[in-house]
Amino acid sequence: MPPEKNIAARQEKQPSAMSRRNFLKAGAAAAMSAGLAGTLGAKPLAAAQTTSGAGYVKSKLHSRIDYGGATVRYVEHNDQWLGTSQILGAVKQYHEADQGFYMANRGKYTQEAQDCFYHYHFVMKHPFNNAIATFAMSLMPDQMVSGTPAAEKIPIPDPEQMTQHIKDCAYFLRADEVGVGRMPEYGYYSHKAPSQDDLLRDDLSNSVPVTERLPYVVVVMVDQHLETMLASTGYDGISAAQSMRSYHTTGVISVILADYIRKLGYNARAHHFTNYAAVMPPLTIAAGLGELSRTGDCTVHPRLGFRHKVAAVTTDMPLVPDKPIDFGLLDFCRVCAKCAENCPSEAITFDRDMVEYNGYLRWNSDFRKCTEFRVTNSEGSSCGRCMKVCPWNSKEDSWFHTAGTWIGSKGEASASLLKNIDDIFGYGDEQIEKYHWWLDWPERYGPPQH
Ligand code: SF4
């Protein structure tokens, strides 16, 4: 059969029967239109767009953004809000060296944390993590992330089509989710961290200011791997490899994407695990891929929860940005606190409400405690308990979980219900041995030997 006839025949054979999963989603849409979702509060929500809303830029390779079962609304980006995060004043840019791991490296925390961070010991002590991270380091040089664009700009008569094309490039390169946002100026670091030697001496005098200001950001997200997470506990050798898996993949995608955009004549810089000039959470929110969570500055995606990493490409290529999203996470985190209950370092707050921090509202969690625990964890490589227990991280592709997240995005009462269901079914505490594919070397998990 000629290809075009084959496609037509396949289109005719689309099943008319609705799967249970789609039935639940259709039920969600019907309930929403019947006004069962409750009030929306004071957030500046866009007109009721849904994941299938008209006018939303769609990718040809990934035609529907997969938010799992969550009901997602779109939020206008303005000076008072970044997604559902309220901006109260001037958000100050900060030095990359003030980020938790660099603080450990500089000796601002305990001596043990500095020793363990040095040369990423907490990652490198497991040989598989070491192999992935070593490759990720090869993406570090500045010439990998930036460069001079081609002299001639390719004309872009239809920025919407170009946006779709750039997303498809990222999906082709194996991204799981892609979003485009307006780049918030406070998303850039004030300075890049200096060399490892300077950090160890806590000497920031050679830090280079970040001067780039580009209007758009493409954010690429990669899943950390469901089955591996189902078998892991945070007290094993694979926890850091889950991060490294997504860090190196998003790094590769961002480097190629930035180079491609420069070859089309536009400025573009990749920001990834081993070479950032920007902070990822505000970019992730701006690109419609998450909301700020109870953990402080980490974002949760409606389907993947924390089970992802992102990299980004800032650019002046004319693109059509997506809108930030609201899937009810703020109400959910207010009553859930499952990550706080399970955090071994007690880094995550149990406070009900957010507090002002650097000009915006967020939960008052303590990244120092988290960093110290992760770099010194003598029973494993890093941690990831909060990632595993969060009810938004899709534990399985089932109607039950889809229905659960639909319920969970409907306000505080339903959040409490989903959290209880999640607990009853033991989600987050499971350790499914059949997926334990990696080799452990527990004798290597201790502190570095001098
Ligand atoms: S990674 Fe571990 S220590 Fe850090 S916040 Fe999550 S659960 Fe707590």
Ligand code: SF4
């Ligand atoms: S575990 Fe609960 S409180 Fe923590 S980030 Fe996830 S939804 Fe929010």
